[in-house]
Amino acid sequence: MATANRLERRGCRRREDQRRGKRKKCSAAQVSQGSPETVDSPAVADFAGKRGLVLGVANKRSIAWAIAKRLADGGARLAFTYQGERIEAGVRELAGSVDSPLVTECDVRSDDDVARVVSEVGEVFGGELDLLVHSVAFASTEDLEGRFTDTPRERFWMALDVSAYSLVATARAAEPLMEAAGGGSILTMTYLGGKRAVPHYNVMGVAKAALDSSVQYLAWDLGAKNIRINAISAGPVRTLAARSIAGFPTMEAIVEERAPLRRHISADDVGAAAAYLLSDDAQNVTGTTLYVDSGYHAMGM
Numbered sequence: 001m002a003t004a005n006r007l008e009r010r011g012c013r014r015r016e017d018q019r020r021g022k023r024k025k026c027s028a029a030q031v032s033q034g035s036p037e038t039v040d041s042p043a044v045a046d047f048a049g050k051r052g053l054v055l056g057v058a059n060k061r062s063i064a065w066a067i068a069k070r071l072a073d074g075g076a077r078l079a080f081t082y083q084g085e086r087i088e089a090g091v092r093e094l095a096g097s098v099d100s101p102l103v104t105e106c107d108v109r110s111d112d113d114v115a116r117v118v119s120e121v122g123e124v125f126g127g128e129l130d131l132l133v134h135s136v137a138f139a140s141t142e143d144l145e146g147r148f149t150d151t152p153r154e155r156f157w158m159a160l161d162v163s164a165y166s167l168v169a170t171a172r173a174a175e176p177l178m179e180a181a182g183g184g185s186i187l188t189m190t191y192l193g194g195k196r197a198v199p200h201y202n203v204m205g206v207a208k209a210a211l212d213s214s215v216q217y218l219a220w221d222l223g224a225k226n227i228r229i230n231a232i233s234a235g236p237v238r239t240l241a242a243r244s245i246a247g248f249p250t251m252e253a254i255v256e257e258r259a260p261l262r263r264h265i266s267a268d269d270v271g272a273a274a275a276y277l278l279s280d281d282a283q284n285v286t287g288t289t290l291y292v293d294s295g296y297h298a299m300g301m
Contacts (some may be wrong), residue, residue: 134188167211
């Protein structure tokens, strides 16, 4: 009799376990279908407590600003640089809208200026830095109109200095602050013209090729200190810099026609991708170029 009772109790427990299992499966199904009770992920990546330096904001249509806005919306505190008095007021206004503690001028061709800026950033952020956004490039307008072959030596080196070496210089200066923070993430902006010949992109394409390679070598050097560095290769975006490229509307039209997704991208699209690469969600991603171009880079023609 006792044995029968024990068997009956075991059977009851088995049936109860089966019922609990069914309830768990049901709950899991509700989660996968987007049950309101389980949706608790933030709309943007979490950058609360993160401190960043953003180089390259020119106006509200800048890719650098789209990235900065994403970071600020996620809770990051950001410092900004500007190049020249012409855009200073606009950059200060944008920086003020996200309560930036520092807006300062920076000539990326000067090691002394880069060192000063990073020193100011260190003072504002307690000697630490988590994020660095490098969205800086320059080539003379005349070198984006004619033949690459005709690029004079001095303007060739200027394009590479501003567009590629500035990443090396700023990463080197920021390294101690990021090491003090326990690691960090650096992001730069590149373009397909560094991989393939794009008519009229000319010397800027050569500069982007140097930038792409720099990202990989910096990833190796800085990885030991838990500092990641990546690049985004964006499709044509209507920014102030894009206006200087002859035939830019043609570039847009070709991408819309031949990209797998058959559409343009916006600065906000780049901002969303940047938020991922800069966030802890990408903690094991470094030395990588992420294409945000509606898939155009994958096509042969």
